[in-house]
Amino acid sequence: MTAPPPPDPAALERLERIGGATLVVRILAIYLRDAPLRLGEAREALVARDRVGLAAAAHGLISTAANVGAMELSETVRALERAARTAPWEELETGVAAMARAIDEVTPALTAEWQRRDG
Amino acid sequence: MTRVAVVEDNEDNRLLVGAILGHRYEVTAYESGRDALAGMPDARPDLVLLDISLPELDGPEVLRRLRADPRLGAVPVIALTAHAMAGDRERFLAGGFDEYVAKPIVDERHLLEAIERLLTPRPVALPALP
Numbered sequence: 001m002t003a004p005p006p007p008d009p010a011a012l013e014r015l016e017r018i019g020g021a022t023l024v025v026r027i028l029a030i031y032l033r034d035a036p037l038r039l040g041e042a043r044e045a046l047v048a049r050d051r052v053g054l055a056a057a058a059h060g061l062i063s064t065a066a067n068v069g070a071m072e073l074s075e076t077v078r079a080l081e082r083a084a085r086t087a088p089w090e091e092l093e094t095g096v097a098a099m100a101r102a103i104d105e106v107t108p109a110l111t112a113e114w115q116r117r118d119g
Numbered sequence: 120m121t122r123v124a125v126v127e128d129n130e131d132n133r134l135l136v137g138a139i140l141g142h143r144y145e146v147t148a149y150e151s152g153r154d155a156l157a158g159m160p161d162a163r164p165d166l167v168l169l170d171i172s173l174p175e176l177d178g179p180e181v182l183r184r185l186r187a188d189p190r191l192g193a194v195p196v197i198a199l200t201a202h203a204m205a206g207d208r209e210r211f212l213a214g215g216f217d218e219y220v221a222k223p224i225v226d227e228r229h230l231l232e233a234i235e236r237l238l239t240p241r242p243v244a245l246p247a248l249p
Contacts (some may be wrong), residue, residue, distance in 0.1 A: 018227065019138030030131040047150040059172055060129065066223030078201070109191050115210065 007106045011069025012113065021117055028114040033067045035061060035103050042080070042096045046089070054092060055084035058099070066104075068110055073102035120145045121238060124164035126155040126181065127199065134172045136168060140234075152176030152184075152202050160190050167207065167236055168220075168230075171200040171211070182215055195237040 015024045038061045045053035058081035067073035080095040087095075123144040127133045133148045140146050140153075147162055149155035152173050167185070178198060185191045202209065203222065208219045212239035215247040218233045 017134070018135070023134060023138050025133055027131045030134075034131075056174075059201065063129055063223045064131050067135060109156070 007113075008069035008108055009061060010072075010073075011067065015067070016021040025114065025117050027067050028110055028117070031064050031070070032107070032114060034064050035073075035107060038077075039096075039100055039103055040066075042099060042112055045083055046093060046096055048100060050087065051084050055081045058095075059097075065106075068106075070102070070110070073099070076102045122147065122164045123160065123161060123167070123168065123234065124149065124155060124162075125168045126152060127168070127170045127179075129154075130168075130169075130223075132198070132199075133225065139224070139230060144229075145233075152178070155181060155190065156184055160187070160188070162188060164194060166234060167194055167196045168199050169196050169216075171198055179214055186215060186229035197233055197237070198237050 012024055012028075015027055038057045040052055041057035041060075045051075045057055058077040061077045062074050062081070065071070065077065074097050076095075080092070080099055083092060083095055122145050123140055125133060125136050125140075125146060125148045127136065127148065128150055131148070137146050137148060143233045147158070147164065149158060151247055153171075153176055155167075156176075168180045169181055173181065176184075178200075182196055185194065185196065195217040196212040196215075197218040197220055198221055199220055200211070201221070207221070210220045219229050220233050224230055
């Protein structure tokens with residue numbers, strides 16, 4: 001089994017260069033707040049068969065994930081947003097599962113970063 | 120100081136754009152198209168960064184209303200979008216935007232260059248001397 005892809009450290013270094021430690025901590029905190037919210041909205045949209053709601057939940061995380069270096073998650077939700085308009089629901093269920101997996105893979109490292117910098 | 124308005128519903132993108140531009144421009148951020156249309160007439164920006172996928176009033180609709188307002192109609196507007204599909208740039212320029220920047224903003228120089236291009240006065244073609 002291969003290790004999950006880590007968040008790209010260059011993304012946080014870039015945030016630090018642009019806005020210092022304060023910007024890094026604030027943007028990490030927004031990711032940690034929003035990722036579970038958007039996943040919850042995506043799951044609710046699946047249950048309700050709500051394509052617009054699913055696309056909006058996925059769209060909301062594209063930049064947020066990329067801003068903290070979670071590039072695989074960003075690409076996963078970008079693909080999910082595109083698929084949400086027309087793809088069969090079974091495929092969208094797989095897409096939301098991939099979103100959940102990608103969040104699980106990067107969130108521990110991003111939580112540790114946030115704790116380290118905010119502490 | 121040159122004023123830039125940022126219309127963006129994602130809080131982290133508002134923060135990021137504010138940090139990128141804050142040293143160079145006076146930045147006013149709006150969370151929604153409705154807030155922007157209400158606030159801009161009294162704080163007329165020199166340039167607007169407008170997210171395409173806003174809830175309620177989306178970017179193209181906000182642009183249409185800006186263009187119809189005699190006080191704001193001539194302000195250059197840059198589309199910000201996370202769609203980044205083939206043909207996006209041409210579609211947004213044809214739709215009346217002055218420039219297009221894809222999100223996530225992975226290289227802030229693209230954003231800064233697009234803003235500078237639009238804020239720099241273009242040379243006016245003078246009629247040839249007789």
